[in-house]
Amino acid sequence: MAENIVQGLRDEIENGIVTNQFAPGERLDEMQLAKHFGVSRTPVREALMQLSAIGLVEIRPRRGAVVVEPGPHRIYEMFEVMAELEGMAGSLAARRHTDEDRANLLAAHAQCTQSSNAEDTDTYYYDNERFHQAVYTASHSSFLIEQCLALHRRLRPYRRLQLRVRNRMITSFNEHAAIVEAILSGDAEAARTHLRQHIAVQGDRFSDLIATLAAQRKNGQATG
Amino acid sequence: MAENIVQGLRDEIENGIVTNQFAPGERLDEMQLAKHFGVSRTPVREALMQLSAIGLVEIRPRRGAVVVEPGPHRIYEMFEVMAELEGMAGSLAARRHTDEDRANLLAAHAQCTQSSNAEDTDTYYYDNERFHQAVYTASHSSFLIEQCLALHRRLRPYRRLQLRVRNRMITSFNEHAAIVEAILSGDAEAARTHLRQHIAVQGDRFSDLIATLAAQRKNGQATG
């Protein structure tokens, strides 16, 4: 974070939000952040401005910045859009992938095979990220890649939540296999459908999870 | 622009970029902007930070902010993504539109009919925007709506360029008719396809236009 302080702060705070260090709804005190990072308020504010432009924090006039709290329905909507974008990436990847993309995709899938077999959800989480990024890359559309990466990143905390769901990892892995098959065989529509479904399911699961948690909370906090 | 100076500056500068007042590649001098808007550099910088986060401006360390120059290929990619997002919006609109959405869509389409018949490209340009926004709204996905509006806005200057192309307006209008028909009849896939095509064509036309301009430039600047 040496050179370009603002960018560094932006990344740090964004990461803090995405990893739930800064919880949704939490207030981001400028002076506190400034002191914590050993800088003045100016670069902190500039970083917060950037984050507010992205939609990660909300700046209420004269009342400071807070981490946005998307709400279950909005998160579902974000998964919907993500599904569409990934479907598009898959479709383009099927038509445009190079030998290098093929190798990349297969390598990422192999990693997923390993971590899936080992039932190592933490590792699978990272390998899964790499897999999806391989798909984006193979689309050869730099703008699409950027959009996908940005949204993927924003949905991180909610995706992570899901691997806890029973059998989600093995199901996910099987879906990956179909995606790889479709892309490498050049079947654009199949790639699109499989990827769209793969992501859309996550939105559904997320909704289920929320419903479950809400129900648990209603039936007494003993489980919470 | 009285209350919330930064937001006001952000809008002003963004608008300046989107309307080509600030040309792509142009340097945005902080002090100049500050003087122009009668404020200090601080809020100007914060506005520029926001614009850089959106991708409208690039801030090169210690070398100031410049308006980003997407380049033909990137603009084409942006149209590709826009096509997909609008297709998605159309698909959702077909399934979710309310009576109010129906009325809105028909009203916007009626406006387009008028300006199209009058061959008034300037008015059609605005009516067209309203039409597309009516589609977004009918999707009832707030996140998607935001994404669509943001990208739509960014593509403004390049869309505007196109209405100059012979017969583009009347073709566009005919496509609108098919889109309205598909959405109101609840045919999600038709709506998606028609909208996707409607936008994708713009990317194609844009490419053609660039190619034409490049060719003209090569054959001597007489045509200017």
Add this chain to the structure above:
DNA sequence: ATTCCAATTCTTGTATACAAGATAGTTGAC
């Protein structure tokens, strides 16, 4: 004349100062 280097000037990046609005705590009245 052209090119390279140095010095000056300009611009950015960060810190700090100051003003104004928000929050909280305390006091007073009912």
Add this chain to the structure above:
DNA sequence: GTCAACTATCTTGTATACAAGAATTGGAAT
């Protein structure tokens, strides 16, 4: 005892000051 209002404190928003890195201009040497 509770509610309201006032005051004190804290935080944000903007301006300004200052340091350091670019750009530019002038000069010298080839």
